[in-house]
Amino acid sequence: MDLKLDLEQLLMDVEIGDENRFVSFKDSGGKHYGFVSESCVGIKEEKELIRKRKKECYLPMLDWVKRVAINPCDPEIGSLPERSKWKGYGNGHVWKQVLMAKEAMSLKVNADSNAKQSIWQKKQKMHPDMYNDQTRKSNTRCSQRLISIEENLSMLLSRKPRVLDYCESSSPETDVEEKDSLWACNYRKKRIPLGRAFQAEVPQWTGVAQESETRWLGTRVWPLESNENRSSLIEREPIGKGRQGSCGCLVIGSLECVRFHVAAKRSRLKLELGSAFVKLKFDTMGEGVSLEWTKNEEQMFAGIVKSNPESSGKSYWDVLMTSFKNKTRPVLVTYYFNVYLLQRRAHQNRVDPSNVDSDDDELEKSTGSILCSPKVHLKVTDFF
């Protein structure tokens, strides 16, 4: 019934005319209620009527949805054609109107950024700024691209003939891009700039390979040089061995169990890698990083992060930098990712394992470009 309430809201947004005129429309229904009524026969007539009585058409739509919600198998509702044929139907059909309204509403819903989504799609939100023209800046990629979703929405609601024409056209010459979308999003395509300031200089192939640089090929870190002695023999394990199902710990999966196994693995890796352990910076990975920090410092760190949430507008990094004068930024960053975040994830794992996210205190940027790419996820639940 959420759909019904949303539709009502949608209709209230659109000006509705005299209610008395609706009565006759409602009553005219019989078997073909809402589908083909005496006033909606033929495509040309449909267009005419839709333009004239565009607002009146919304009430039957609402009623149809109500009926579907109560009983999807209601024979009075009629049945929908195959999904692949939807495009070929005009907007005179109530079910088609409902589909279009649903799409429009999905955009609206996404903009609210409160949409409940699955764990794997948690952050796929469309920022409300996407709908505003003023946020487009000249130096972002977005500004070169066109019609905002807002314009599309208003187009949809005002039912311009252009949208109808699209739905009815099945010409194979239509742009490949437009073929599958419910409404046409015509926009100027980006042109590739050409010139010396853009292309790389590629020499002609002479048929003979040039001398390739032999000096800078990288420094080998692993396997170790043969002169490095590794005194201890390490038990060989098969490559690609995964985690074992069970261990001999008293409480499997407890904090102590995890800590023990991780530490054991770390020791093994250290023995095995020799000098490579430090060269690959494994000594700065994991919670071992906190060994360089005092308890007070750790508490201060956590306190600063918690008391400067993103919503306050202040960046906790600025506060961290000023509070920890003896620690450089890389040290703070290393601690953040290797200790602080890990501990928070550990907490999430225990408290709410179905709702884990290592980045949930950081929001996407609001301004344009790669981050403003809208991800319009039209979550399709069974319609019938």
Add this chain to the structure above:
Amino acid sequence: MRSKDRISYFYDGDAGNVYFGPNHPMKPHRLCMTHHLVLSYDLHKKMEIYRPHKAYPVELAQFHSADYVEFLQRINPDTQHLFPEEMAKFKLGEDCPVFDDMFEFCQIYAGGTIDAARRLNNQLCDIAINWAGGLHHAKKCEASGFCYINDLVLGILELLKYHARVLYIDIDVHHGDGVEEAFYFTDRVMTVSFHKYGNLFFPGSGDVKEIGEREGKFYAINIPLKDGIDDTSFTRLFKTIISKVVETYQPGVIVLQCGADSLAGDRLGCFNLSIDGHAECVRFVKKFGLPLLVTGGGGYTKENVARCWTVETGVLLDTELPNEIPDNEYIKYFAPECSLRIPTGHIENFNSKSYLGTIKMQVLENLRCIQHAPSVQMQEVPPDFYIPDFDEDEKNPDERIDQHTQDKHIQRDDEYYEGDNDNDHNMDDA
């Protein structure tokens, strides 16, 4: 297939400790996580690990303009406010913020790809991996989409010293515009990009009609896709197109950008690929047996990035990895399941069969315009690499077969009394 591929893996521990800033989705820490996961599966035992040299400014200027490189080198967070014009000119400051050690970070990831290319050129390895690289949006004179220096272009320029033709494949969810633009005029590099296109998705280029210009006409291939593409559709399309490309273009070396934002559940992406689907593409490219340079790219859900690139390292090493992630420092990031694979989402695939069919046909049509491999005479002896054959049963009977495939059919067209090939129409006239 070659008996044993030698793999060189490039990694520098400093790359992972760099921080783009608060609110920024690009987190180089994902490189630490990847590296750690790779080693916890003991994959280092099957490959060589190299620390790349930090690319010199003069090397970066092999592609980028000198003033851009010079500005990147000297700018830092404390002085950026003094240069508003240059900041705007080089598109720094928003997507591409100026952060501490930014230039060093560029030197590391670019150095990795350049060193990888050199090792391949000198035939010191068969496959080279640099997960820190793959920043495909950077342009000659400006930064873009979190990319400052285009390591791929630099690597390809290095490979061009040794190979007549280089094939570039990009499976990041975003169009590989920086690489395509750099080589838009030339036939010595063929760029093939599979990406989301439409609905204002970044960067806005990558239409199927972008095919290159002048000598480079038909040497740029774009496969624009819609939201929600799944493993089956994607891998089928990928294999069809890449087989044809390799067969037609006959590259000497392949560069593969494995952006992980095409995975399901990515913060910025919108596809529905599983890790196995993504890795299937890597596996397919490896099968050609050509020298291969593999890089990272996008990927904004760092746990999934680490998972994906670990699985793909395994694929390149011909090692199947068990799903249970072994104990390691970052195990908590992967809890509670601690599994290597991720589920795909229940999102709708907006790529209909007919849409994909149309795209495929257009691409194959364009490929037919490349009659012979450029820059070299056609050889009589068939090339010494394996092109996997196409299983006809896998083909969708609903898709129209293109001319070339039809040509390859052994059966006569009128042999079967079905549909258009029906030849008993004549009987009606009698």
